[in-house]
Amino acid sequence: MKRNLLISMMFLAAASFAAAQIGAAPATDVLGAHLNYGRGCAGCHAPHSGAFGNGVQSKTGANNANSGNYALWGEDAGDLAGTTLAMGDGGKYVEVLPSSITSGTADASGILTCLSCHDGNLAQGAMMKNAVYETLPAGYGAGTIPTLLGNDGTTKGNYNNDHPVGTAAVIGCGGQYNWDCTVSATGYILPGPIMTQFINNYGFFVQPAAMVSTAATTAGKLEPVVVCTTCHNQHLMNVVNVTNKPFTYDPASTATKLSGTPTGLASGAYSTMFFIRAPYSPGDPASNSTAQFCRQCHGGESNEMNGGKAVTTF
Numbered sequence: 348m349k350r351n352l353l354i355s356m357m358f359l360a361a362a363s364f365a366a367a368q369i370g371a372a373p374a375t376d377v378l379g380a381h382l383n384y385g386r387g388c389a390g391c392h393a394p395h396s397g398a399f400g401n402g403v404q405s406k407t408g409a410n411n412a413n414s415g416n417y418a419l420w421g422e423d424a425g426d427l428a429g430t431t432l433a434m435g436d437g438g439k440y441v442e443v444l445p446s447s448i449t450s451g452t453a454d455a456s457g458i459l460t461c462l463s464c465h466d467g468n469l470a471q472g473a474m475m476k477n478a479v480y481e482t483l484p485a486g487y488g489a490g491t492i493p494t495l496l497g498n499d500g501t502t503k504g505n506y507n508n509d510h511p512v513g514t515a516a517v518i519g520c521g522g523q524y525n526w527d528c529t530v531s532a533t534g535y536i537l538p539g540p541i542m543t544q545f546i547n548n549y550g551f552f553v554q555p556a557a558m559v560s561t562a563a564t565t566a567g568k569l570e571p572v573v574v575c576t577t578c579h580n581q582h583l584m585n586v587v588n589v590t591n592k593p594f595t596y597d598p599a600s601t602a603t604k605l606s607g608t609p610t611g612l613a614s615g616a617y618s619t620m621f622f623i624r625a626p627y628s629p630g631d632p633a634s635n636s637t638a639q640f641c642r643q644c645h646g647g648e649s650n651e652m653n654g655g656k657a658v659t660t661f
Contacts, residue, residue, distance in 0.1 A: 372586075372616065373585045373586050375585065377582070377583050377584060377585060377586055378582065378583075378584060379480060379481065379584025379585055379622075380479075380480030380481070380584060381581060381582070381584065381622075383474065384474065386474075389401075389421070390421075390474070391420065391421060391422060391464070392418060392419040392420065392421060393415055393419055393420075393421025394419060395415075396414070396415060396421075397413075397414030397415020397416065397419065397420065397421050398414040398415065398420075398421050398422060398423060398424075398425075398472070399414060399415075400415065400421055401421040401422065403421065403422060403423045403472035403473075412447075413447055413448055413449045416448070416449050417448045417449045417455070417456070417460075418456075418460070420448060420460055420463070422460070422463035422464050422470070422472065422473055423463050423470040423471065423472030423473060424448045424459055424460065424462075424463040424470060425470075426469040426470055427444055427459055427462050427463065427466060427469050427470050428444060428445065428446050428447060428448070428459070429443070429444060429445070429446040430443075430444050430469060431443050431444075432444065432506045432513070433506060433507060434506045434507065434509050434510070434511045434512065434513070434516075435507065435508075435509065435510060435511035435516075436507070436511075437507055438506070438507045439515075440511030440512075440513065440515045440516050441513075441515055441561070442454065442458065442511075442512060442513025442514065442515060442516070443513075443514075443561075444458065444459050444462075444513075445459060448460065448463075452558070453556035453557075453558050453572075453574055454512075454513055454514065454556070454558065454574055456576070457512075457556055457574030457575055457576040457577070458512050458513060458574050458575055461575040461576070461579075461581070462496065462497075462575075465494060465495060465496055465575075466495065466496055466497045466498070467495030467496070467497050467498030467499075468495075468496075468497025468498045468503055468504045469497060469504075475494060475495065477491075477493050477494055477495045477498065477499070478491035478492070478493070478494060479491055479492040479493075479494060479621070480584075481584070481585070481620055481621065483630070484629060484630025484631070485630065486630060487629060487630040496509050510573070511573065512572075512573050512574050512575055512577075513561075513572065513573075513574070514558050514559065514560055514561040514562070514572055515560070515561050515562045515572075516562075516572050516573040517560050517562045517564075517565050517570045517571065517572050518536065518555055518570075518571045518572065518573065518644050520536065522647070523647050524645060524646075524647035524648070525645075525646050525647055526538065526539065526541065526542040526545075526646030526647075526649075526652065527539030527540065527541045527542055527646075527652070528542050528646075530570060530571060532569070533557060533569060534557030534558070534568075534569035534570050534571055535555075535557060535571060536555065536571050538551075538594070541646075541651050541652055542646060542651075543594060544651050545642065545643075545646065545649055545650075545651045545652075546593075546594045546609055546610065546611070547593055547594065547610075547611035548611055548639075548651070548658040548659055549610065549611070549612065549625075549636075549639040549642075549643075549658075549659045550589070550608055550609060550610025550611065550612055550625065550643075551594065551608070551609050551610070551643055552587070552608050552610070552624045552625035552640070552643065553577050553578055553624060553625070553643050553644065554576065554577050554624070555571035555572060555573065555574075555577050555644075556571070556572050556573075556574045556576075556577065557569055557570070557571060557572075558570070558572050560572065573644070578623060578624060578640075579621070579622040579623065579624065580622055580623075580624045581622055583619075583622065584619075584620075584621070584622050585618065585619060585620065586616050586617070586618065586619060587616070587617050587619045587623075587624060587625055587626060587627075588615075588616050588617075589608060589610060589612050589613070589614055589615060589616070589617055589626070590608065590610075590614050591610060591611065591612060591613060591614045592608065592609045592610060593609065593610075593611055594609035594610075608625075612626070612659065623640060625639075625640050625643075626639075626640075626659075626661070627640050628661070631661075633660065633661070634660055634661050635657065635659065635660050636659060636660075636661060639659050
């Protein structure tokens with residue numbers, strides 16, 4: 348009797364772990380907040396006339412020339428074009444946004460378009476209410492979390508308190524705070540043995556952009572940099588689909604591109620929040636997935652780089 352009870356308890360524990368590890372199918376639309384209060388895809392991708400089709404008028408009219416000419420983009424990007432933003436750590440990460448949304452650069456598609464909705468300072472045409480749409484975990488914090496970077500309740504136009512993005516926000520290799528990686532001639536990350544171990548323990552879900560750096564130490568070189576879409580998948584708010592792809596690479600190659608989702612996690616649909624590209628569970632005391640997400644770039648703070656044996660837990 349006791350033996351059967353123990354086996355039953357073990358089965359239930361294993362089932363509970365699996366349920367926590369691989370989330371149930373989302374009950375709400377995976378676009379979540381990007382349903383744009385019921386307007387759906389057309390809230391960003393206006394099928395006709397770009398920003399005019401969405402009723403957006405820039406303060407200066409600077410967005411009129413190429414409104415909707417990239418990805419049918421229908422939000423207010425004009426007053427951001429060519430603007431200098433100082434982000435993170437007292438503004439030491441300086442990003443000069445491209446002069447046009449059609450420039451074809453990663454900071455046009457991965458920063459300028461995002462800020463056309465999420466700025467609230469220079470671009471004010473977005474139909475947003477500056478509050479997180481998602482229900483926050485119990486105990487995560489009181490009140491709402493701002494969604495506008497340039498108008499977040501502090502001094503209007505303050506970007507110093509935002510994670511750096513752009514050509515100065517280079518993902519580094521080597522040194523105290525980084526992974527044991529190197530960067531290829533084409534601007535992609537080549538993991539060393541310890542980073543490879545982390546990828547097999549968690550994964551590499553982020554998608555850095557290879558761009559010519561303006562950072563003081565790497566200026567003029569093609570380097571992996573952070574843009575908004577490095578960390579966020581704008582089309583999936585509450586779920587990430589994982590396919591187990593243990594990562595291997597040729598360390599002699601100069602063309603290796605590390606992006607997508609190489610991972611040692613079990614394949615399946617995992618819960619996430621805030622449009623994060625990876626399994627992400629803030630407020631869950633049993634999980635370290637939120638910390639693991641940050642460690643994809645900040646390797647110096649990882650278990651693996653510090654001799655720890657902890658892997659990813661859910």
